[in-house]
Amino acid sequence: MNLALGAVLRQAVPRTRFIHLRLDFMKLKPLNQQVLVITGASSGIGLVTARMAAKKGAKLVLAARNADAIQQLADEINSQGGHALAVPTDVGNEDDMARLALAALAEFGTFDTWVNNAGVSIFGHCDEVSIPDMKRMFDTVYWGAVYGSRLAVQHFKQRQEPGALINIGSFFGDRATPVQSTYCTAKHALHGWTDALRMELEMEKAPVSVTLIHPGRIDTPYNEHAQSYYQHQVAHRGMVYPPEAVAEAILFAAAHPKRDMYVGFQAKALKMLGDFAPRFMDKLMELITDPGQIDPKRPSKNPETSGLYKAGYGLHERGSHEGWFRSGSWYVKAQKHPLLATLAVASAGTAAWMLTKTRNGKNGQDSKDEQAINNLRVNDQPAPVDEVELTIVEVYAQP
Numbered sequence: 348m349n350l351a352l353g354a355v356l357r358q359a360v361p362r363t364r365f366i367h368l369r370l371d372f373m374k375l376k377p378l379n380q381q382v383l384v385i386t387g388a389s390s391g392i393g394l395v396t397a398r399m400a401a402k403k404g405a406k407l408v409l410a411a412r413n414a415d416a417i418q419q420l421a422d423e424i425n426s427q428g429g430h431a432l433a434v435p436t437d438v439g440n441e442d443d444m445a446r447l448a449l450a451a452l453a454e455f456g457t458f459d460t461w462v463n464n465a466g467v468s469i470f471g472h473c474d475e476v477s478i479p480d481m482k483r484m485f486d487t488v489y490w491g492a493v494y495g496s497r498l499a500v501q502h503f504k505q506r507q508e509p510g511a512l513i514n515i516g517s518f519f520g521d522r523a524t525p526v527q528s529t530y531c532t533a534k535h536a537l538h539g540w541t542d543a544l545r546m547e548l549e550m551e552k553a554p555v556s557v558t559l560i561h562p563g564r565i566d567t568p569y570n571e572h573a574q575s576y577y578q579h580q581v582a583h584r585g586m587v588y589p590p591e592a593v594a595e596a597i598l599f600a601a602a603h604p605k606r607d608m609y610v611g612f613q614a615k616a617l618k619m620l621g622d623f624a625p626r627f628m629d630k631l632m633e634l635i636t637d638p639g640q641i642d643p644k645r646p647s648k649n650p651e652t653s654g655l656y657k658a659g660y661g662l663h664e665r666g667s668h669e670g671w672f673r674s675g676s677w678y679v680k681a682q683k684h685p686l687l688a689t690l691a692v693a694s695a696g697t698a699a700w701m702l703t704k705t706r707n708g709k710n711g712q713d714s715k716d717e718q719a720i721n722n723l724r725v726n727d728q729p730a731p732v733d734e735v736e737l738t739i740v741e742v743y744a745q746p
Contacts, residue, residue, distance in 0.1 A: 378405045378601060382455045384407075384499075385462045386438050386447075386462065386465040387464040388407075389420070390567065391663070392593045400601075403598065409432065411435070411658065412436065413658035413661040414658075420433065438495065439490055448499075463514045469573060469655065483655055488537065499512045518617065521538065521561060521621070556604035564583040564670075565588050566590060566672060571648070573653060587670050599683055609679075611678060
């Protein structure tokens with residue numbers, strides 16, 4: 348048994364060393380020498396990323412269902428001395444995605460980074476969202492990223508030159524949430540697909556950098572385009588980060604191999620809290636879901652205006668959210684310097700571990716967790732979502 352184990356370890360060590368070196372030192376082109384394909388480029392994160400990339404000298408292939416919006420964006424970039432191609436695309440249609448890749452190759456001869464960013468959400472309870480709505484959302488959020496990933500990987504393998512695949516995940520891909528059950532399920536699937544693909548490519552020694560972006564709450568028209576089963580308008584209510592912070596993470600990963608990039612320390616801290624104290628996190632999510640995602644002051648938009656089955660309005664970078672709007676994410680900047688990111692994560696890990704020390708199950712229940720949550724209630728009413736966040740995870744208060 349020991350001899351067999353020793354043989355396995357001897358075989359594994361060289362491969363481990365190679366993977367370590369490849370992850371750290373794979374050479375990607377600087378942005379001003381790259382061609383980027385960006386899906387979901389008509390609004391929000393995709394729109395901001397395209398504009399920022401163009402300013403850095405990258406050539407762009409812009410994809411979205413809203414043909415007018417991406418053509419206007421391409422004209423805007425081209426009029427400013429850039430080079431952008433608009434390709435109307437429904438990412439949930441595999442043939443459309445194949446045409447997108449062919450259009451990029453026909454225009455530029457290659458592409459260097461592929462960003463799977465297109466997405467749409469559904470707000471509704473598990474037992475009320477229709478199966479057709481669920482399937483349609485999976486077409487966009489999950490299958491669109493799968494189609495794009497396969498096309499990008501195939502191209503990078505064929506040209507035998509390193510390229511970057513960047514999939515836009517979510518905090519809800521790390522942690523389930525009520526109300527957006529379909530969306531978080533699709534994002535969980537996307538996270539699993541991305542991680543499995545990355546490992547397979549490493550085993551093949553393929554020249555592909557695979558990055559998963561984990562945004563927290565971001566100020567985009569995400570809520571305006573969502574399909575909602577609620578009577579009141581859905582919206583982020585709490586700490587909200589600008590789409591420029593996500594674009595900064597995407598463009599850094601396009602030129603520097605990274606496994607993960609978290610946007611907003613809330614995304615990383617709450618993921619770690621959920622890992623250390625899952626039952627506590629369940630109750631926290633139950634507490635902040637309605638005040639954190641539903642605006643009781645505004646009526647819900649007509650579902651027929653949503654972006655689930657047809658293109659939403661375009662060329663809007665931001666949505667109609669409420670709360671504390673940040674100007675950027677210091678944690679994104681810290682992740683560009685591994686030592687700073689490690690120190691931040693260590694601090695969050697210590698805080699999460701200290702929370703778990705308070706857990707003391709009683710009669711099969713996490714009584715301490717429940718007490719901590721109940722302490723945040725006043726007369727059985729939930730505390731404001733900002734207060735909950737700042738109380739539970741003090742690192743939220745960091746810039």
